[in-house]
Amino acid sequence: MLESDPFCDFSKHEDPSIALPSSYIPLPDGPHTRELASARRMPPKRATFKVFSGVLMLALFFAIIIGGRNSDVHANGNALLATSTSSMASKPLRPVSRGLSAGVSEKANHVFSGIEVVSFPWNNTMLSWQRTAYHFQPEKNWMNDPNGPMYYKGWYHFFYQYNPNGPVWGDIVWGHAASKDLIHWLHLPLAMVADQWYDLNGVWTGSATLLPDGRVIMLYTGSTNESVQVQNLAYPANLSDPLLVNWEKYSGNPVLRPPPGVDLKDFRDPTTAWYTSDGKWNIAIGSKVNKTGITLIYHTEDFKSYELLDGVLHAVPGTGMWECVDFYPVSKISGKGLDTSANGPEVKHVLKTSLDNDKNDYYAIGTYDEKAGRWVPDNPKIGIELRYDYGIFYASKSFYDLHKGRRVLWGWIKESDSEIADVKKGWASVQSIPRTVLLDTKTGTNLLQWPVEEVDSLRLTSREFERVEVKAGSVVPLDIDAATQLDIFAEFELDREALEMTAQTNVEFSCSTSGGAAERGALGPFGLLVLADDSLSEQTPVYFFIVKGTDGNLKTFFCADQTRSSEATDVNKQIYGSSVPVLKDEKLSVRILVDHSIVEIFAQGGRTCITSRVYPTKAIYGAARLFLFNNATGASVTSSLKIWQMNSAFIRPFQPGQDA
Amino acid sequence: MKLLLLIFLVQAVLQTIYLPASQGTVQPMDARLIEQTCKQTPLYNLCVSILKSDSRSSKADVTGLALIMVDVLKAKATGTRNYIKRLLRGNLKRDVRHGLSSCAEVYNSVLEADVPVAIEALQKGNPKFAEQAANDAAIEASSCERSFSGHSPLTKSNKSMQDVSSVAAAIVRLLL
Numbered sequence: 001m002l003e004s005d006p007f008c009d010f011s012k013h014e015d016p017s018i019a020l021p022s023s024y025i026p027l028p029d030g031p032h033t034r035e036l037a038s039a040r041r042m043p044p045k046r047a048t049f050k051v052f053s054g055v056l057m058l059a060l061f062f063a064i065i066i067g068g069r070n071s072d073v074h075a076n077g078n079a080l081l082a083t084s085t086s087s088m089a090s091k092p093l094r095p096v097s098r099g100l101s102a103g104v105s106e107k108a109n110h111v112f113s114g115i116e117v118v119s120f121p122w123n124n125t126m127l128s129w130q131r132t133a134y135h136f137q138p139e140k141n142w143m144n145d146p147n148g149p150m151y152y153k154g155w156y157h158f159f160y161q162y163n164p165n166g167p168v169w170g171d172i173v174w175g176h177a178a179s180k181d182l183i184h185w186l187h188l189p190l191a192m193v194a195d196q197w198y199d200l201n202g203v204w205t206g207s208a209t210l211l212p213d214g215r216v217i218m219l220y221t222g223s224t225n226e227s228v229q230v231q232n233l234a235y236p237a238n239l240s241d242p243l244l245v246n247w248e249k250y251s252g253n254p255v256l257r258p259p260p261g262v263d264l265k266d267f268r269d270p271t272t273a274w275y276t277s278d279g280k281w282n283i284a285i286g287s288k289v290n291k292t293g294i295t296l297i298y299h300t301e302d303f304k305s306y307e308l309l310d311g312v313l314h315a316v317p318g319t320g321m322w323e324c325v326d327f328y329p330v331s332k333i334s335g336k337g338l339d340t341s342a343n344g345p346e347v348k349h350v351l352k353t354s355l356d357n358d359k360n361d362y363y364a365i366g367t368y369d370e371k372a373g374r375w376v377p378d379n380p381k382i383g384i385e386l387r388y389d390y391g392i393f394y395a396s397k398s399f400y401d402l403h404k405g406r407r408v409l410w411g412w413i414k415e416s417d418s419e420i421a422d423v424k425k426g427w428a429s430v431q432s433i434p435r436t437v438l439l440d441t442k443t444g445t446n447l448l449q450w451p452v453e454e455v456d457s458l459r460l461t462s463r464e465f466e467r468v469e470v471k472a473g474s475v476v477p478l479d480i481d482a483a484t485q486l487d488i489f490a491e492f493e494l495d496r497e498a499l500e501m502t503a504q505t506n507v508e509f510s511c512s513t514s515g516g517a518a519e520r521g522a523l524g525p526f527g528l529l530v531l532a533d534d535s536l537s538e539q540t541p542v543y544f545f546i547v548k549g550t551d552g553n554l555k556t557f558f559c560a561d562q563t564r565s566s567e568a569t570d571v572n573k574q575i576y577g578s579s580v581p582v583l584k585d586e587k588l589s590v591r592i593l594v595d596h597s598i599v600e601i602f603a604q605g606g607r608t609c610i611t612s613r614v615y616p617t618k619a620i621y622g623a624a625r626l627f628l629f630n631n632a633t634g635a636s637v638t639s640s641l642k643i644w645q646m647n648s649a650f651i652r653p654f655q656p657g658q659d660a
Numbered sequence: 661m662k663l664l665l666l667i668f669l670v671q672a673v674l675q676t677i678y679l680p681a682s683q684g685t686v687q688p689m690d691a692r693l694i695e696q697t698c699k700q701t702p703l704y705n706l707c708v709s710i711l712k713s714d715s716r717s718s719k720a721d722v723t724g725l726a727l728i729m730v731d732v733l734k735a736k737a738t739g740t741r742n743y744i745k746r747l748l749r750g751n752l753k754r755d756v757r758h759g760l761s762s763c764a765e766v767y768n769s770v771l772e773a774d775v776p777v778a779i780e781a782l783q784k785g786n787p788k789f790a791e792q793a794a795n796d797a798a799i800e801a802s803s804c805e806r807s808f809s810g811h812s813p814l815t816k817s818n819k820s821m822q823d824v825s826s827v828a829a830a831i832v833r834l835l836l
Contacts, residue, residue, distance in 0.1 A: 119762055119803040168773045169789040170780045201784045223784045265723075265785025320836045356788050357836035418803075419796045420769045570803060 119420060120568035120617065127425040129620040130597035133485050134458055134649035135413075136160075136185050136431040138175055142167050143429040145269075145324060145395035146410035147174060148208040148218050151403045153242035156182050158410070159191055160431070161205060167428045168419065172202045174220075178243055178654070181454040182408070182434045186654035191247050192220070198232055198254045200225040205324060206234075207397065209273040209281070209303075209340075214239065217303050218247070219283065221268040222254060228264040230254035231285065233303055243654070252304060259296070259308050262287045269324045272399065273300070275341035277371055284313055286322030286353055293322035293353060293384075297373065313351065313375050314364075316384050320357035324395045327351050327375075328407060330365075330439040330447070337407035337436065339400045343370055348439060350447065351375060353384060354395050361388045361396050361411070363447065365439070378445070386446055389432075390511075391560060391576040391601075391611040392416060398437055407437045409449060413598060416562075416572030416613040430598055432611060440607060443581050448606040451593060459487055459644040470526065470630040470637045475536070478643065483531070483624040485646040486594040490639055491587045492544060494523060498635030499546075499554070506550045511559035511577030517541035517631055518564075523548065524557075526630040526637045530594050531565065533619040540565040540614050541629065542601050544588050556582045558590070558603040560610045571615045580608035595646065697725055701830035703823055710824070722834050726790065727782050729828040733797060734775045736824060740817040741767040747813060759808035763818075766804040770797045770821070778828070787835040794832060798825035 136158065137143065147159035155178045162175035176191040192203045199222030206220025218234040232253040237246035258267040266287045273281040280301045287294050295313040298306040313327070329338040329347045338347065349368035354361050362384045366377035377384075388396055389411065396411035411432040415422055422428040435449040463480050470476050480486075502522045509521075517525045517539075527543030529536070541564075545557040559577030580603045582588065593600040601610045619625065630637045694717060698707035707729075711717040714728045744764045748757065774793040781789035801821035805812055812818070 116806055117799055117803045118806045119766060119800070166773075168777050168793075169786075170777055202786070204786075223786075227784045229785055357833065359788065418799070419773050419793075420765060420800065423769055423773055570799070 117569050119418065120570050122421050122424060126617055126620060127421065130425065130615060132430050132595045132598055134183065134646060135433060135595050135598055136651060137427065137429065138162060138187065140427045142169055143175065144169060144412050145205045146397045146412060146431060147205050149397060149399040149410055150208040150210060151401050152216065152244060155180060155242055157244060158185065167422045167426055172204060174203050182452050183454045183458065183649050185651045186659050187652065188243060188245055188654050192234060196249060196253065197225045198222045198230055201227050205269040207270060207272040219270040221270065229258060229267040231256035231270050250304065255304055256298065256306055261289060266321055271325055271327055272340050284325050284327045286325035288321045291320055292317045293319035295322060295325050295351065309373055319355055322353040323356050324354040324397060326398055328398055332439060332441065335438060336405045337400055343368060349375055351384065359394055361393055362386060363388060388449065389609045389611050390578045392613060393432060393611050408452060409435045409437045413611055413613065417615045418570040433593060433600060442583055446607060449609050450602060450606040458647045458649060460647050462642055462644040465641045468628060468639050470628050470639060472630055472632045472634050472636055474630055476628040478626045478628060480626060480643050482622065482645060483626045484594060484596055487644040487646050488592040488641060490528060490641040491589045492526060493587060493638045494546065495635045499523065502548050504548050504550050504552060509545065509547050509557055511557055511575050514575060516561035516563045516575050517543055520631050520633050521545060522633055523635055524632050526632055528592065529627040529629050530592060530599055531614050531616050531619045532625050532627055533623050534625060538564065538566055538616045538619040540599060542590065542592060556580050558608050560601055560612045562612060562614065565614045566616045568615060568617055576610045576612060578608055580604050694725065697722055697831055697834065700834060701827040703827050706823055707827045722831065723782055726828060726831040727779065729824060729831055730775060730778045733824045733828055734771065736821055737767050737770045737775065740814065740821065741771060743817065755809050762807040763804035763814060766800045770800055787832050791829050791832040794825045794829035798822045801825065
């Protein structure tokens with residue numbers, strides 16, 4: 001760690017008092033005028049000399065300042081090659097693993113050491129299989145954050161960060177789609193493009209607020225022509241168009257500029273607004289100060305002028321930039337969602353952030369006193385530590401669905417294959433199936449996420465399996481037809497005797513540092529093998545692993561193992577997962593949505609969720625299979641399952657006349 | 661009068677000290693940023709020598725240093741891609757040709773995807789995409805190296821790409 005943090009010093013150099021964001025630092029002009037004024041009072045000859053020397057000094061002064069700025073860039077190719085060879089000899093080479101950027105902490109790096117990555121010869125058959133059938137994705141190119149989700153005049157709207165020019169991030173604009181049921185999406189024209197100076201370098205993430213008078217407010221981050229992050233206001237051009245095809249940007253944009261103390265590039269992703277007791281609105285925006293991630297609150301009446309509230313809603317040192325902050329109420333008593341403005345004694349508030357330096361979404365549950373402007377987490381020892389999802393799930397955003405009275409969550413699921421494959425296949429990223437979010441009233445300390453009920457409408461034929469016994473160390477094939485578009489609900493029961501007789505262990509278990517499904521324990525692993533082929537050369541185990549601690553109590557872990565998911569080596573091979581609370585008398589249960597290259601997994605009713613991207617080379621199309629497995633050393637397991645074949649959602653461009 | 665002359669002389673002396681700095685020599689303050697930044701990368705010496713030999717580094721913040729490193733990455737990838745093209749024109753054994761074609765694709769991807777994404781992400785203030793891109797470049801260089809069943813004619817270039825990419829990724833990480 002650095003003693004004197006250069007980044008602290010840097011942010012002080014940004015002059016916050018400059019109204020217009022600018023990279024040009026104005027030169028001082030004081031001495032110049034003073035010199036000339038004093039010169040006039042002296043005799044002419046002396047005066048001339050003094051003026052001349054004064055001007056000369058100033059000219060030299062300017063030369064230093066300006067000359068320093070215009071230095072040329074010359075690449076020094078040969079010299080660099082020479083030095084690099086010598087430095088290579090001194091330090092052993094460790095290729096940077098994909099793991100770091102995909103959210104694995106330093107500790108889990110050892111999973112990658114020794115794996116030799118080779119570019120796999122992906123062909124069109126394999127690549128085209130990867131496209132999902134019922135998850136939202138544009139027809140091609142790159143997508144990232146979900147934006148402005150809302151329900152309006154009978155349609156669900158979804159906007160998203162989109163690159164119209166290629167399958168990698170860049171040239172970001174707002175894509176748009178609409179649906180009657182959060183599942184069958186119809187692509188609409190781009191909602192907003194980078195056509196103003198205040199969003200020329202990016203029309204970035206934002207959120208919608210539906211006002212009581214029927215107006216729709218969209219606040220979003222623009223990266224200006226000078227790459228300063230500002231907040232802008234936009235609204236539908238025509239409120240009577242239920243498809244909200246055209247959008248207008250407020251002529252007075254930007255409505256918010258980075259405040260003092262915060263870097264010009266650390267100010268983005270405004271939230272949905274919530275109503276305050278003084279009849280106005282609050283919004284939250286994430287940022288950071290040095291390495292402390294923070295949430296700022298702004299107060300507004302008209303969404304055009306804002307007042308920054310004192311202090312921060314929350315701050316956690318060492319977490320870096322807070323992106324895509326989300327702040328919303330959940331009910332302690334009912335199984336229904338709450339409007340973003342709800343509050344009261346039976347309401348808790350969730351604060352969520354996406355951590356830039358870690359690529360994961362974290363949340364904490366607490367109590368919000370809106371009048372005092374304070375949110376206090378239930379567990380003050382935790383900064384912001386619970387994860388929505390232990391796989392790939394980032395930049396998530398929730399909204400209140402007033403049509404069905406629920407809070408719905410979207411999450412960006414990026415690729416975990418190689419970039420070359422993304423370029424070959426011409427697209428990258430999907431969205432999670434929208435999930436309802438509720439407080440887990442049984443534990444009180446975590447949220448529950450569950451696919452929206454409308455996904456059930458995709459179910460076609462089903463097959464039920466009652467009490468299938470899976471002996472220790474065995475694999476049981478499940479006879480279903482296809483296995484690439486499935487909705488699986490499975491329950492598991494471990495042999496009672498084995499549970500009681502198993503010795504205690506003080507060995508710490510963690511999905512990501514374990515040996516995956518191949519590591520045998522007394523009480524696990526057991527679960528399902530999805531996207532497996534007949535020979536099991538490719539398989540994605542989704543499983544429970546139970547450990548009996550030194551206090552005699554059972555601790556249950558839930559993992560998804562990608563290490564053998566594909567014969568290709570240029571795809572992510574991590575093991576995702578975490579512990580999952582299992583209450584007394586609860587059976588172990590899991591729901592799995594399999595949709596080609598995405599597998600979304602929900603354990604214990606959504607207490608622990610894992611989203612994984614899987615890229616098999618053989619277990620595709622008709623060759624994909626589903627198995628039950630039990631790799632425990634002694635205990636046998638009994639499982640009951642129901643498995644549905646899932647229809648496609650036929651996500652396609654909107655056709656006037658056909659679709660409305 | 662004498663006072664003014666004295667001031668003038670002092671100015672002149674000071675300028676002879678500071679003018680060279682604006683033409684490429686690194687001042688003590690800037691050197692500290694480079695050193696502190698490079699200490700947080702896996703290859704300190706490489707990082708420092710690359711940055712110090714680029715005159716932009718004296719006025720750069722951490723984002724600027726990252727951009728310089730990405731520029732070097734781009735230059736190296738361009739050089740390697742050109743080298744591969746030259747090699748492919750020659751008479752080659754099948755497995756070598758196969759490996760080189762694979763590598764040509766890899767280096768194309770670095771130049772067409774990774775580098776532009778890294779530059780745009782750094783300039784526009786969304787550095788995590790630059791980190792991903794730099795990591796991708798390192799992985800791709802290593803996969804190129806392994807696409808040769810026998811001897812690789814690109815070992816030096818691939819290693820160099822991996823080195824610079826890992827340094828670039830580490831610098832970008834400081835911005836997150």
